[in-house]
Amino acid sequence: MQRLAVAVLTLASGSVQAAMAVLGADHNLTAVVANVDAPMTHTILELSAVYVAPHFDFIAVPPGGYITVSAPDGSQAVNYTGSRRDFYAEYIQGEAALITYTPPTDIVQASPDNAFVIDRYASGAGETAAIEAICGNDDTKPAVCFKVLDPPKYKATQAVARLLINGTSLCTGWLFGSEGHLITNNHCIPNAQTASNIQFEFGAECATCDDPNGAVQLGCKGQVVATSAEFINTDHTLDYTLVKLNVKDNTSLAKFGYLQARWTAPELGEPIYIPQHPGGKPSRIATLLDNQTIGTIESTSIQTCSPDEVGYSLDTEPGASGSPVISTKDNTVIALHNCGGCFNGAIKLNKIVDQLTQLKLLPANAVKGTSPSPNTTTPATTPSRPTRAPATSRPNSPAPTLPTTTPSPSSPVPSQPTSSPAPSSRPSMPCKHKTRKPKKPKQPKTTVPSSTPSTTDANDGSY
Structure with missing residues (x-):
């Protein structure tokens, strides 16, 4: 049986693409x-x-x-x-x-x-045998730890999903706007065929901060709200894919809220946090560095998995691909995590917003505030051969019930907002690439027929 592996792309800069984790x-x-x-x-x-x-x-x-x-x-x-x-x-x-x-x-x-x-x-078997993009110690914490200490951060994690792709691979994605759209990396969902066979799981978090299942892959199961999605758009260079969830019958997305971007680019020194499902574990949040200071944007132009990304030293792992990089100042998403290494890297979300705006595909309420006037906005990035969704009809699936109020994850007043700190001048931290040898395979799998029918009456999650 294949153990957990990761498709890793090593670049000339020494960065490693935070590819989706291959679980099985x-x-x-x-x-x-x-x-x-x-x-x-x-x-x-x-x-x-x-x-x-x-x-x-x-x-x-x-x-x-x-x-x-x-x-x-x-x-x-x-x-x-x-x-x-x-x-x-x-x-x-x-x-x-x-x-x-x-x-x-x-x-x-x-x-x-x-x-x-x-x-x-x-x-x-859920055993890690992969390069991890953890900078120094792993300073991420279970999302539930923030429920009382930092409610805005915890609330944002509710819109973040664990993705099980084609039964074997793991990524992270998040609700973008109020119409049931989800965004993740292109290297997680490259095409419509892949989008048709994904389990989109929200609320995958443990009940307590010290639950041992918080460090277990696929631990603390949440709610699978959809098992397929309509493919909307993708771009390889910007490493994003936008889909719209084919939500199950009698399922509402309202309780998860949704996240918003902003029109302007990330700023040097801007404090950030990253809700994620690293390695397919229950939701965790990266917000502190090894020295227990708040993580920030440490570079606004690094050449890593894609050109002109932002760089930071907050911890991630394979499986965190597609996570939102959120500004602590205004709780808007400013980048899309896609690259491992120290620095870790992310695509500037304003570039993705510009492209979706040009293509008239930007979801409703996906951006906080009104668009800046043409003479003040940053010139839009020219799309690099974006792939449009095929002209096929969407599967018969009920539209999700969505919130009609201001989005919950991005609307709360951030806790103790402060002005942006001065750009960090500390040197980048060395990346401790961690590997663990897989265990010896167990006995061959078997299929065992049961002698009596089950009488289970399970209607939660009925199709």
Whole structure:
């Protein structure tokens, strides 16, 4: 079984792209098939795995029937109905996933049709074997630690999502504007096909600051609000992708709020913080350096994974790609994290805003305040061959219920706002690249059929 790995791009400058973390791998199995008129159960077991995500070649469930994917004890249950092709079920924490099919009760004639076919599954041991972009010590803290001490920072993390991509890879993204859009890196979601198979999980945080699961990949499971998204736009040079979530039935995004950018560029010495899901862990916030001072923008033009990025020494890890770099002064997002090393690097968000404005794709309420007049604004960056979304219809999915008030994460008055400190003159800190050898693989995976059907009635998260 493949251990956690990271696609790493080493640049001439010595920086390392903060690529998405590869958590696991696909595993083939003998097809698991259910007839439409017969109940069945099946268990997929992967010893020592931290998660299992069955992959459906298709489902075609008749009215009144449903498929349930859950942990063996019936927890984490999600129901699936209707028809759909080529997708991963929502991941189950632990080393086993139980698949139960319940047929309709009114079937009077046998049918040769299949209700579903599972052709493979994804799983992983969650062991880090990768270069990490931690500068010195890891000074990030669980987001819940800020709930009382610094409410504006905690509130901003509610709009930040953990992304499980194609069942095996991890990134971070965040709600951008009030219409259900999410933004992350191009190297996380490069195309529409990838956008069609992602679990967008919000509220993945632990209940207490000292919960040991706070340091565990895919720990403290949140709410998966969507498993696919409409592809809106991407740009390789600016390393961003904008999508619009195909939110599940009876699911609202309102409680998560949303983040806003600003029209102006990041400033040298500007204090910042970064909500993120490093390595796919529960949400954490980077705000302090090793010397316990507030992190700041230490350079406004470094040549790293992309030209002309901002640089800072706040800690990140693979899987944090796509995180918002937020100004402590006004709680607006000023950059999109995409590059590891010390300095870490991020794309200036005003460049992305300029491009989306030119393309008339900027989401509603995505930017705080009104656009500056033409004679005062920074000239817009020329788009570098942006890729528009294909002219295809959006899947039938209800629009998200969205807040109609001022966005919650960016509207609170920042705690103890201060003027920008003078530009930092301290030398950049050496980057301690940390690696950990993967453990010896466990025994080969097996699939174990269960003898009795499950009676789990799991309606939370029904499709």
